[in-house]
Every structure is written in structure tokens, then in C-alpha cells.
Amino acid sequence: MSSIEAPVQEELNPFAIAQEQFHTAVRYLPDLDPGLVDYLVRPERLITVEFPIETADGQVQNFVGHRVLHNSVRGPGKGGIRFHPDVTADEVRALAAWMTWKCAVVDVPFGGAKGGVACNPAELTESDLRRITRRFVSQLGDALGPFVDVPAPDVNTNARTMAWVYDTYAMMHPGENNLPVVTGKPVDIGGSLGRAEATGRGVLYACQRALAQGLVDGLDSLDGATVAVQGFGNVGATAARLFAEAGARIVAISDVSGGRYNEEGIDMDAAIALRDEAGVVDGLVGTEPISNDDLLALDVDVLVPAALENQIRADNADRIRARFVVEGANGPTTPAADRALYARGIPVLPDILCNAGGVTVSYYEWVQNHENEQWDEDLVNAKLLAKMERATDAVIATQSRLNGTLADLDRQRGERGLNGEPLGPVDLRTAAYVLAVGRVAGVALQRGIWP
Numbered sequence: 391m392s393s394i395e396a397p398v399q400e401e402l403n404p405f406a407i408a409q410e411q412f413h414t415a416v417r418y419l420p421d422l423d424p425g426l427v428d429y430l431v432r433p434e435r436l437i438t439v440e441f442p443i444e445t446a447d448g449q450v451q452n453f454v455g456h457r458v459l460h461n462s463v464r465g466p467g468k469g470g471i472r473f474h475p476d477v478t479a480d481e482v483r484a485l486a487a488w489m490t491w492k493c494a495v496v497d498v499p500f501g502g503a504k505g506g507v508a509c510n511p512a513e514l515t516e517s518d519l520r521r522i523t524r525r526f527v528s529q530l531g532d533a534l535g536p537f538v539d540v541p542a543p544d545v546n547t548n549a550r551t552m553a554w555v556y557d558t559y560a561m562m563h564p565g566e567n568n569l570p571v572v573t574g575k576p577v578d579i580g581g582s583l584g585r586a587e588a589t590g591r592g593v594l595y596a597c598q599r600a601l602a603q604g605l606v607d608g609l610d611s612l613d614g615a616t617v618a619v620q621g622f623g624n625v626g627a628t629a630a631r632l633f634a635e636a637g638a639r640i641v642a643i644s645d646v647s648g649g650r651y652n653e654e655g656i657d658m659d660a661a662i663a664l665r666d667e668a669g670v671v672d673g674l675v676g677t678e679p680i681s682n683d684d685l686l687a688l689d690v691d692v693l694v695p696a697a698l699e700n701q702i703r704a705d706n707a708d709r710i711r712a713r714f715v716v717e718g719a720n721g722p723t724t725p726a727a728d729r730a731l732y733a734r735g736i737p738v739l740p741d742i743l744c745n746a747g748g749v750t751v752s753y754y755e756w757v758q759n760h761e762n763e764q765w766d767e768d769l770v771n772a773k774l775l776a777k778m779e780r781a782t783d784a785v786i787a788t789q790s791r792l793n794g795t796l797a798d799l800d801r802q803r804g805e806r807g808l809n810g811e812p813l814g815p816v817d818l819r820t821a822a823y824v825l826a827v828g829r830v831a832g833v834a835l836q837r838g839i840w841p
């Protein structure tokens with residue numbers, strides 16, 4: 391037998407990753423009933439629908455979509471709808487679970503949900519996408535609803551898609567105020583001012599707060615900081631523009647077409663104009679190409695992954711040279727990469743805190759829809775700022791508290807007969823999970839397990 395062993399393949403299934411993150415955190419919550427733990431890690435329901443549409447060229451094409459309600463203890467399900475060829479039931483399960491913890495971290499009264507249709511929007515026309523949306527929503531039926539499960543935009547969906555979601559649901563429920571069934575709508579169909587840029591703005595606020603709290607040695611603000619942003623869609627482009635407005639130098643951006651680099655800083659207005667016109671930033675004048683892999687490895691102050699899952703993994707974590715990783719995307723860092731970055735002293739501001747600005751303003755939209763109100767954008771942003779700062783402080787405080795009480799927690803684990811390795815210090819992700827799981831479990835116990 392050869393003495394050379396094949397490297398162990400890292401687990402990249404997003405739901406397995408979400409469960410691993412959850413189980414890591416639960417070790418720091420020794421009081422939790424094991425049955426409750428088992429309940430909280432599982433989704434309440436997964437609906438898979440298969441349906442045809444007639445595409446613009448007259449062909450019949452079939453699609454598979456999923457909607458997961460992970461947990462509704464704290465309120466109706468909340469979470470985006472994604473259109474992407476790689477959508478799977480497990481990806482949607484993971485994204486739904488992350489929504490449960492995210493809503494709890496920022497303390498908005500929603501549970502976690504997510505949906506997705508496996509399709510490639512680049513190969514579909516606008517009318518195809520409208521039919522897919524309508525068919526998907528109609529087949530989900532009353533599994534969606536203002537007090538049941540409330541979708542929002544995610545990868546490759548936007549305000550226009552949410553208008554179709556609303557319209558379809560409204561056709562199925564005439565004579566009711568259906569506006570709160572979906573958020574991220576166009577502003578003149580009940581959308582909230584500030585929602586379109588809320589996720590990127592929330593990333594900015596969380597990052598600024600964490601820096602001001604001294605999370606990164608020698609970097610207390612974004613003024614003059616160098617920043618690389620992976621993904622130039624709703625989250626990445628908004629974050630990049632707002633970071634630049636806050637004084638940062640955006641040296642690299644990227645999208646599905648590849649990356650662009652300029653050490654002196656990229657003109658955000660030009661980049662966004664090109665993206666709006668051409669769909670991608672490929673060929674941006676005044677910049678040179680850079681691969682997505684090399685962008686992640688740039689020697690910058692702040693790295694913002696804002697594209698998809700599993701970008702920072704065991705096999706490239708040691709290439710990361712940023713001083714601070716700020717997760718705009720959901721699930722961009724794997725558990726092995728988390729451990730590697732923590733060991734090297736690179737803090738990661740976790741997705742379930744950092745990109746929670748979107749769901750926060752979705753909640754404000756939902757409230758405005760119920761009240762038939764429209765709030766000023768300044769009010770929305772001020773409320774978002776307060777939420778993000780409070781949540782960031784709570785996560786940092788939870789990390790300090792846990793790391794100061796490891797011996798106590800180990801003793802409690804021993805008293806409860808919980809086996810395993812002694813507890814090690816926690817990173818910010820685990821701290822955010824402990825905060826969130828504690829809040830959801832607390833509400834579950836206050837309500838009492840039904841019946």
C-alpha cells in the first residue's frame with residue numbers, strides 16, 4: 391500500500407456545515423435539553439415542487455423548487471428566494487437555518503425560511519422568470535402568507551421578482567391586504583425605502599461598529615482602509631459603494647465574470663454603471679483583471695465575500711492575508727477555514743450578524759405594510775443602524791463572556807454528564823450562534839412545547 395494518503399475531502403454540503411456550526415455552539419449551552427437541541431437543528435418542513443413552464447421560445451421546460459421553513463418559534467418564516475443552477479434541498483435547508491439564527495441575532499420577530507428554484511437566469515428571458523416565479527408561488531399555496539412564511543430577494547432575484555410574488559399571491563387571495571406576504575418589493579408596491587441597499591448598508595454598520603470596538607488591532611475605522619469585495623450584486627456592490635463613501639479604498643471587486651483590481655482604488659460609480667449596463671464588471675476601464683482566487687488572497691485590511699457559499703475553505707484559508715473578514719454572503723467560510731483564520735488571529739464577522747441588515751429592513755417593510763405606512767429613508771436607516779450596532783455589541787459581548795467562563799462551562803458540562811473535549815475559546819460565529827440559539831430556545835421554553 392502506498393504511504394501517500396489522499397487528502398481528506400472537506401465537507402462542503404451547506405446543511406452539514408450549518409449543523410456543524412450549530413453543534414459547536416450548543417456545547418457552550420450545557421443547560422439545553424438534548425431533545426430541544428435535536429428539534430432546533432432540524433427544519434420544521436421542506437416542500438419540494440416540480441413544475442413546467444412554457445418558455446418564450448415555445449418549449450416546455452421543467453423546474454424543481456424548494457421552500458424550507460426551518461423554525462417558526464419566534465415568528466413567521468422569513469427568507470429569500472434564490473434562482474441558481476446549483477440550488478439543492480440541502481442548500482435551502484442551510485440557508486433557512488441561517489435565517490433562524492440571523493433573525494434571533496438582530497432580534498426581529500421572525501423565524502427562518504428560504505426558497506430556491508434550480509434554474510439558470512442567464513439562459514432565461516424575463517417572461518420565463520416571471521412564469522417560474524408565478525408557478526413556484528402558486529404551487530407553494532398557503533405555505534406562504536403574511537403570518538406564515540414571508541419571502542424576500544436573494545441571489546438572482548430582486549424587487550421585480552418580489553412584485554411577481556406579491557401579484558401571484560394577491561390573485562390567490564383577493565380582497566385582503568396581501569402586501570406583507572413578501573418584502574423587498576418595489577417602493578411603489580409597498581416596498582420600504584432603504585430595503586434595496588439594506589443588506590450592504592448593514593454590512594457597513596456592523597463592520598464599522600466592530601472596528602470601533604477594537605476587534606482588529608490598529609484598525610479602528612474604514613477611513614483609509616483597503617478593501618476587496620467578492621461578488622458585485624445587491625450586497626457586494628452596495629457594500630463596496632458605501633465602504634468607499636466611508637473613506638475606504640476599494641482595491642478589488644469581482645463577479646461571475648472574474649475580478650478587477652486597482653491598487654489606487656476603483657471608481658465605484660464607473661463600476662456600478664458598467665454592471666448596470668453590461669451585467670458584469672468585466673473590462674472595467676482603469677482596472678486590471680484578477681482572478682476570484684487571487685482577490686481572496688489580497689493583502690488588504692478588509693475582505694468582504696459577498697457572492698456564494700464555500701469561498702474560504704480548508705484549501706485556501708492559509709492564503710487569506712486580510713486583517714478582517716466581513717461576511718456579506720451567506721456561508722462563505724467553512725468550519726475548517728474558520729478554525730484556520732481564528733488560529734491566525736483573523737477575525738470573521740459572521741454572516742448571521744453581518745448581513746442581517748436585509749432581514750431587518752424586511753421586517754420594517756412588513757410592519758409598514760401592516761400599518762399602511764411609508765417611513766422616511768432616514769428613519770429606516772437610523773433604525774437599521776441601531777439594530778446592527780446593538781447586535782454587533784451583543785455578539786462581541788457574548789464572545790467575551792464565553793471566553794471568560796470556559797472553566798465554569800466545562801464544570802457544568804461535567805455535572806450534566808456531557809462528554810467531549812474541553813471547551814476552547816470561541817470565535818465570533820460561535821458567539822453569534824450561542825446568542826441566537828439561546829434566544830430561540832428561550833422563546834420555545836417560554837411558549838412551552840405544544841400541546
Ligand code: NAD
Pocket residue numbers: 543544545546547589620621622623624625626644645646647682696697698699718719720721745746748749
Ligand atoms: P446577487 O444575485 O445580486 O449578486 C450575486 C453576485 O455574486 C453577482 O455579482 C454574481 O456575478 C456574483 N457571483 C456569483 N458567482 C460568483 C463566483 N463564483 N465568484 C464571484 N462572484 C460570483 O445576489 P445578492 O443578493 O447580492 O446575494 C449575495 C450573497 O448575499 C448571497 O450569499 C446571499 O444569500 C447573501 N444575502 C443576500 C441578501 C439580500 O438582501 N439580497 C441578504 C442577506 C444575504
